[in-house]
Amino acid sequence: MNPFYQRARFVTAVAEMDRMPPDQGREVAFAGRSNAGKSSAINTICHRRQLARTSKTPGRTQQVVFFALDETRRLVDLPGYGYAKVSEAVKLQWQRLMASYLERRRSLAGLVVVMDIRHPLTAFDRQMLEWGRRAELELLLLLTKSDKLKRSAAHAELDRVAKAVAADGRHIRVELFSAQTRSGTEPVHSVLDRWLGVGD
Template sequence: MNLFRHAAFEISVASPDGLPFSPAPEVAFAGRSNAGKSSAINTLAGHTRLAYVSKTPGRTQLINLFRLKNGAALVDLPGYGYAEVPAAVRRQWQGLLEHYLTRRENLVGLVLIMDARRPFTDLDRKMVAWFGTTGKPIHCLLTKADKLTNQEQIKVLRDAKAEAASLVGNITLQLFSSLKKKGIEEVEKIVGGWLNPEIRGEAS
């Protein structure tokens, strides 16, 4: 499908109010700091430096918007949960994320990035709780799956699905590896369904 291929950077803003108005659908990417969000975005886009990858958690502090070839947008949200960020900054990021996720009218779904070795932390559950009440879908990428054995991957996916079933929201999950380029087609199939106007029309 190549949904994310040739995504182009459009704008970085410090507040959701700075995002340009657009009737085109948006898909948000969110996750804990250092969960592999930037690497996942780069892998999906087939671009090594589209989203900034830092070894320092909490480095991405802005909302970054990337425009797809079909007119839709991928919105990269600041990573959350990095303890060494000052409390006031953490509260600012939390408010920014919640504002965008609950009020952006053309947002059609959330891709939640979680390290497969530590899925569904308390902050991940809070993120699901915020967004799940909107009725819009959440697709979880269990990243860095290459760091687990095949048996561990099976167990992690099974346990994560059980956890997701206990939470409020329309949640799907998959394993993903930026290093091995594993899971790209599944992401494109699911998110492509969100961006299909006919599907969205039936759901609204």
């Protein structure tokens, strides 16, 4: 268990760029389709059961939510995309907010894209990856709910996704993850430590 991430505490939830915390220090954002298990992944990574709100209704996260780890480092929960039963106008508003955040936020050190291992690389996932690439962000793909597949099938899917996202010649790290078994937590911590400068 990594005690640093247990320090995570809610700071604010906003729907506009100018209401975000000061653009200083370092932060890592989490993005994912609304039913991919993003909030559960954040809770598992932080060893906290109710830090990021989970819901049986996809699309619960409708704002950009900031969690402080210390005075200079943060985790950020972006609005779930793709599946939420909301109006097209609201979806467009979310998209504009996320695109602006990813392209303009100077303290953003990396982007974690959370995907259900049974339904990876949807059009929405690819859009997030493209935004991340355009913003020249470090990228990590988490294939969540890996416990739903047999070990061999999960690793085969891991290889398939890794090859698919490497097609443009850029290496993107892909990891298996399960909130149920907590597998994959340590590799995620090692990536976040590097991006956030933990231990520097």
